[in-house]
Amino acid sequence: MASVWRVAGRVVAWLAILIAGLMVGAIAINSFDENLTPDTEALLLPPPNHYTPAENVYVALAGFDAPSGQSVIETGQARIATYNKKIDAMSADPLAGSVLTETNPQHLAFSGNIDFCHPQGGSYLSQIPNHKAELNGLFTDNREIYQRYLGLHRQHGYYETVHPSYLAPFFYVPNQVRCLFLADFAIRMQSGSPLEQQKAIADFEDDVQLWRLVLIGNGALLSKMIAVASLQADYLMLMDIIANPHTQIDSGIVEGASLVALFAPSDWKIGNAYATEFRLTLPLWTQMQNMASGKWASHHDPAGVPLRWWHQLLSALQGPFFKLNATENLSARQMDLLIKMANSDPQQFNQGRDHYRNWMQKNESLLSPRLIFNPIGKILVAIAAPTYEDYAVRVYDCAALQRLARLGYEIRRQSVIAAAIPTFLERHPEWATHPLDGRLFLWNAQSGEITVQTLGKQSVGRRFTIQIWQPPPSGT
DSSP, X not given: OHHHHHHHHHHHHHHHHHHHXXXXXXXXXXXXXXXXXXXXXXXXXXXXXXXXXXXXXXXXXHTTTOOTTSXXXXXXXXXXXXXXXXXXXXXXXXXXXXXXXXXXXXXXXXXXXXXXXXXXXXXXXXXXXXXXXXXXXXXXXXXXXXXXXXXXXXXXXXXXXXXXXXXXXXXXXXXHHHHHHHHHHHHHHTSSOHHHHHHHHHHHHHHHHHHHHHHHSBOOHHHHHHHHXXXXXXXXXXXXXHHOTTOOSSSXXXXXXXXXXXXXXXXXXXXXXXXXXXXXXXXXXXXXXXXXXXXXXXXBOTTSOBOOHHHHHHHHHHGGGOOHHHHHHHXXXXXXXXXXXXXXXXXXXXXXXXXXXXXXXXXXXXXXXXXXXXXXXXXXXXXXXXXXXXXXXXXXXXXXXXXXHHHHHHHHHTTOOGGGHHHHHHHOHHHHBOTTTOOBOEEXXXXXXXXXXXXXXXXXXXXXXXXXXXOOOTTO
């Protein structure tokens, strides 16, 4: 028995020596940091802002809920300046920016209830006739905030002017206001008045242009997704109007083709958003390094919450295994591949995505021996990796929906009968296929619908179909 214990003791001792040796080796390997690469330094520089505050959609959105009668632009500028001052102070003291944004109790808010509006799912158009009295009241009660929305159509570009941070606020249009716009468009398009229809078309084209500016502007991925959702709502309403036999879409006086004009292919390339995302994460990593190195004597986390002693001990133990520059370089290489994927021509998109996935598997695998250097940084960069690539795919799903709207319009304009629709789809891949993989849209003769075969991860219930208008049988 004594011999067994001696052997066990030796095994434990050798294991302890081995573990200690590995720890010493790991600490030695992590005793230095990398220099920032030229590519990383280039990605740290944002592109120039060519828009004055009065021209910038982002500034107008920041001040969208300004108190009644106050300037949207001036309020937006003041709100952004206050945020920037606080986020800069957080670099020295995490408590300085614990409350980054505040809401003015006198802010202008939407008045009333418009819960029947579901523009991304079923047909919102079919609900409007049943709620015209409610809508009239909502237009009256929300005249000022609705005019502010139409004022967004006069802006010239989109550029997020807040200082980059993962805590950066996002400013947006309340969904109820968007619903009012779509209802107004639908009502005027069905008014029977060519003049009202022309005005409605002009406002619709301005709205599409507004969200195109957000899509191509300098902003984070969230701004791209808001633009995509807004464009989808616009085109779903348009497709329902196209399918409505009582709507005059192309009467000679009202020209419908401009409603379904396709964006330039470059408009769907959102590589600049990944560059913005890179800059947004840097303050988080800097704060983590400050905590681990003890530069923050107040011992609070980046959100300003006091740290317990064991949290402080854990941060101190993790500190040697987190290298700021190495993490930035790794993230920059990741984002560079995402930028190339998102900005590639649609035909090369899948090739770029495969290249990105192969690089991730080789360089950021948590099972790789490479993990011994800067393991905390590599884990942080790898956590968000699976979600990044899908954003660009969802943007192209919206491009496919825009094609679907054009397809439905052309089928109606050319009076294509149901039996000829499959052939029509094959003859017009520019309208009837997904931009990324050329997959043909699906025609269901029984339901009379054409459906986009989406490739991205879409919310449950989000619609990618159009009901095809068919001319009445001759003699009826």
